[in-house]
Amino acid sequence: KAGVTQTPRYLIKTRGQQVTLSCSPISGHRSVSWYQQTPGQGLQFLFEYFSETQRNKGNFPGRFSGRQFSNSRSEMNVSTLELGDSALYLCASSQDGSWVRGANVLTFGAGSRLTVL
Amino acid sequence: AQSVTQLDSQVPVFEEAPVELRCNYSSSVSVYLFWYVQYPNQGLQLLLKYLSGSTLVKGINGFEAEFNKSQTSFHLRKPSVHISDTAEYFCAVTRNTGTASKLTFGTGTRLQVTL
Numbered sequence: 001k002a003g004v005t006q007t008p009r010y011l012i013k014t015r016g017q018q019v020t021l022s023c024s025p026i027s028g029h030r031s032v033s034w035y036q037q038t039p040g041q042g043l044q045f046l047f048e049y050f051s052e053t054q055r056n057k058g059n060f061p062g063r064f065s066g067r068q069f070s071n072s073r074s075e076m077n078v079s080t081l082e083l084g085d086s087a088l089y090l091c092a093s094s095q096d097g098s099w100v101r102g103a104n105v106l107t108f109g110a111g112s113r114l115t116v117l
Numbered sequence: 118a119q120s121v122t123q124l125d126s127q128v129p130v131f132e133e134a135p136v137e138l139r140c141n142y143s144s145s146v147s148v149y150l151f152w153y154v155q156y157p158n159q160g161l162q163l164l165l166k167y168l169s170g171s172t173l174v175k176g177i178n179g180f181e182a183e184f185n186k187s188q189t190s191f192h193l194r195k196p197s198v199h200i201s202d203t204a205e206y207f208c209a210v211t212r213n214t215g216t217a218s219k220l221t222f223g224t225g226t227r228l229q230v231t232l
Contacts, residue, residue: 004160034221043207043222048226056219094218105151106218108160 002027004109006091009039012115018079021112025072025093031055032074033106034066037088050096062112078114086116119144119210123223124230130230138193138226140208150191151209151220152182161207167191168213178202203230 005024013019025032033048033056045058049068066076072093078085092106124139142148153161165176174182182193187202192209196211209220 006160030220035220042224043209044221045219045221048218058219092161092218105163105166106220108153108162110158110160 004091004093004107005114006109006112008112009110010113010115012117013081014117015081015083016079017081019081019114020075020077021089021091021114023076023091023093023109024076025074025091026107028095029093029107030072030096031094031104032068032072033092033094034074034076035090035092035108036060037090037111038084038086043090046076081116083116086114087111119146119148119221120209120211121208121221121223122228123206123208125226127225127227127229130198130228132217132230132232133197135196136194136198136202136228137227138206138208140191140193140223142189142191142208142210144210144212146187147213148210149213150182150184151211152176152180152191152193153207153209153222155205155207155225157204164206178197198228198230200230200232204228 007022031050034046037043048056052068063079068074088111090111092108094104120143122141130136151166152164165174167174167184175181205225207225208223211220
């Protein structure tokens with residue numbers, strides 16, 4: 001069973017540009033969430049998508065956005081990049097992101113490392 | 118809101134020695150607790166989780182953790198570490214209702230195993 005796949009793994013952008021990162025969840029998983037990891041702030045929740053709808057959102061500015069497609073694949077976009085956006089962006093998937101049916105543990109991808117110059 | 122405190126940013130230990138990585142949490146509601154490991158240039162891998170039941174939880178690679186509700190702790194232990202255990206370890210918490218996707222992570226503990 002393939003894991004969570006994130007592309008690209010590494011990318012370099014300059015301030016003011018925008019970037020799109022892609023995440024393919026584990027087959028059958030319908031919930032996709034995104035996290036930002038930086039040395040200063042650690043791991044922070046960005047947002048979660050389920051059935052093509054944003055279901056939960058962290059405390060990030062509107063420059064950070066995402067979407068989910070009908071096949072559960074997700075993309076996140078960061079516009080008007082700032083130096084502080086340099087980070088490892090992690091995607092995680094779960095069956096439906098709900099505890100109602102019991103354990104719904106997140107499985108993480110390897111991440112996309114963004115460097116903003 | 119929940120919060121997690123990992124008391125040690127770095128833990129150096131010799132190979133085959135025991136290790137304990139400490140984690141304390143704060144929450145006004147019931148929670149689920151997790152330990153993840155991150156190897157260099159990789160994502161997070163789940164080590165173990167506490168959802169309910171026995172407070173002693175066993176995970177992969179010989180790790181275990183004990184949930185202590187009165188002390189709001191979830192310390193990770195391994196009786197004998199190996200060089201390959203060198204990695205960053207993250208404790209995480211989420212409330213046990215609603216979406217399971219919004220984890221609150223601690224700042225991480227760097228485990229450095231040497232010969």
